[in-house]
Amino acid sequence: MGPRIVCLDLDCFFVSVERLLDPSLEGKQVVVGAAPGKRGVVTAVSYEARPLGVRSGMAISEAVRLAPDAVYLPPRHGVYSPYAKRVRTVLERFTPDVQTASIDEFFLDFRGTERLWHRPGDVDADATVLRVVWAMREAIQAEVGLPASAGLGTNRKIAKMASNVAKPAGVFMVGAGEEAAFLAPRPVRSFPGIGPATEARLQEAGVRTLGELLSRSDLRGRRVAESVRRASSGAREEGLGRDRPAFFEHDPKGETVGSISNERTFHADVGDRARVEAQLRALAERVCWRARKRGVRARTITVKVRTSDFHTVQRSRSGEATAGEREVFRVVLELLPRAWVHRRPVRLVGVQLSNFEGPGPQLALPLPSGRASIGTALDAVRARFGYDAVRLGAVGRSRWQGEGSTPGEAAGPPSDGAGVSARRDRRSR
DNA sequence: TCTGGGGTCCTAGGACCC
């Protein structure tokens, strides 16, 4: 069978959505990411800014140096995910087998659909699928207004790499049997699953391209080498694997997720324990709220501390499943001294929930004591007006545009839920 | 020019049980 696995990737997705909402951004250099002058990185960058060297993942300060005249925007995930959902709806018209890999990336399986889509003019089944994938790309552009690229291959690795070749706004197919020739000249780093660490190790071994990697019998048995070998052989996949629905959190019904975490980098490193605890309290509150929204309770709670030297320590504990912020925060406070082992100031703190169980019946019942969890009482308000409509204690917002408070910083002392502040999020519709 | 925030998967050692 020919290449029937498709990787569909939205081109600089966040920038494209921002342009839909503000057409004046069309044709300009646009960078979505952290605020210029603050800590953070580039999340998405328009094609106009790429010749200047701006890349996603680089420090925002570096981006400003390279592209001082670009338009800088904060990421707005809540705004983007409905668009991703609309894209998925379009994709499902073409094949029922759609896997959401990330907010801007989907895999599709067209095996068995050739007969359905066949037209008299198609020279063969490959031509049929290629034509249909082009039509799918056009449909996304026409109906959602977003540019997309697609790669076709015999497996997901090849399809993913093909979609990178297709960008922007194109389609690229790697025929069955052409995989090895397609891979051979490309740098090892271009293969999905080979990152900077593996690239460095391979370079040390004198391997730069995927062709060189495949020719080296001494690397056989190494996991990455086997992964490349499998892809290169044109190995078929049984199925796309499990869907990854975590990207559509606003629609939580029945979705499984492995972990829920929130973390925050301080604008400036913090040595004061009370401020670290205040931030952890806010994070614990947020992850618990998200867990309750999904109807899950966590058996494992993890605290993460990154100090000024960028050294990161995580400490976790498993026990009775919970999604209550009092219990979670209590465990967080117990774990904190073990995670913050060095005396260095703290750069980042995080709270993670994992090892989930379904909701216990008590979550749905009225609170017996009235003070067991203020969180559940606030959930209804937040369901209507958004998370930031009600806040326990005063904690800065993550939006950097036009905000007075420092992003991610605890702006006040930890309160015990007494100082509840309520306000309408001025951004909510 | 310092390095975000949300995830997943893999590895490896130790505890504990059979």
Added chain:
DNA sequence: TCTGGGGTCCTAGGACCC
């Protein structure tokens, strides 16, 4: 008194992806 493996869970860290 000495000595097995296998399975599963927990914990911690690392690599990678978008």
